[in-house]
Amino acid sequence: MKQFQPARVLTELPTQFFASLVQKVNKVISAGHDVINLGQGNPDQPTPSHIVQALQEAAAEPIHHKYPPFRGRPDLKEAVAVFYEREYGVKIDPETEVAIIFGGKAGLIEMPICFTNPGDTILVPDPGYPDYWSGVALAQAKMEMMPLLAENDFLPDYSSIAPETADLAKLMFLNYPNNPTGAVATKEFFEETVAFANQHDILVVHDFAYGAIGFDGKKPVSYLEAEGAKETGIEIYTFSKTYNMAGWRIGFAVGNPSVIEAINLLQDHMYVSMFGAVQEAARQALLQPQDCVDELVAMYESRRAALVAACHEIGWHVKAPAGSFFAWLPVPEGYTSQTFADLLLEHAHVAVAPGIGFGEHGEGYVRVGLLHTEERIREAVSRIARLEIFQKPLTT
Structure with a gap:
């Protein structure tokens, strides 16, 4: 069969690192082993029933069988504005400061395409969500990495970025609560970010995927809560984590009107909006009582406590994440992250x-x-304990 060569931009996309992890896991499972997969980022709980019911009822309405408005339903955008004022005290203009997007990932990948040209510089957190790299590659831009170090609470240190690099940067990705570290940001850090962005004329894109998930009674801070934030960028929010709607592929961007207009313009040419019933269900998710969100966060906090306690019992000195549904655990001496992960998969x-x-x-x-579940998390740590990597239990 004749083989057609794809465009160079496709051949230069970064390798999907986690596709190889899935293959390794599936190989062990196919050999008949019970694998506890803690490497995934896929919510394990169902979408709340009232949201599912809203979709079912809306799907029966003939109005939703037609093409929806190109730029999303106005009543969903109004719900986004209500949600942001209620949750963060931030006023949003639903007409000019909201874009409905096809999941958070799509919005993040669209940003470099909308705002950078080939060769332009984008500041990217390291470690960070790997799909930031995909958007950079599609725009044929280049990355300058911002190290996230434990000694700085996994926040970028803007003073360590060379002024000439900052001046070249057109766009910067941030993500708090953070994937993968579980770190959170403060309003003071976001105010520092606004000042840095203004000084160097950088568009800030804050990935707020885990915006609902904060622990110890502390609500994660929205970038838009910082004074002047709307002047310097946007925030991208997804329904995937807050409402367990990962498979629904819906999110939104809020903030600077010129950025929102660019997102809408790109999507005008790529899509004809999304199924109206999905938009109606999303609207109900934002406007209905948020008990389901509180219960979800409490469940993650209980799981976090179970993980940390179990790790400490076997002598693995780990710190509890402050937000997100991830924990960032140090690798024991003598291993790389890859060799340690391979060891756990193959032998535990x-x-x-x-x-x-x-x-x-x-x-x-x-x-x-x-x-x-907490039971499976404790079982995973028990399996790791049997490898006798951690010899000295922690003392309190």
């Missing part, structure tokens, strides 16, 4: 995500998802 049948998959500064860690 526990899958974790090696930190190197998130960038150079992810080395030395593995990412663990709080996406199994």
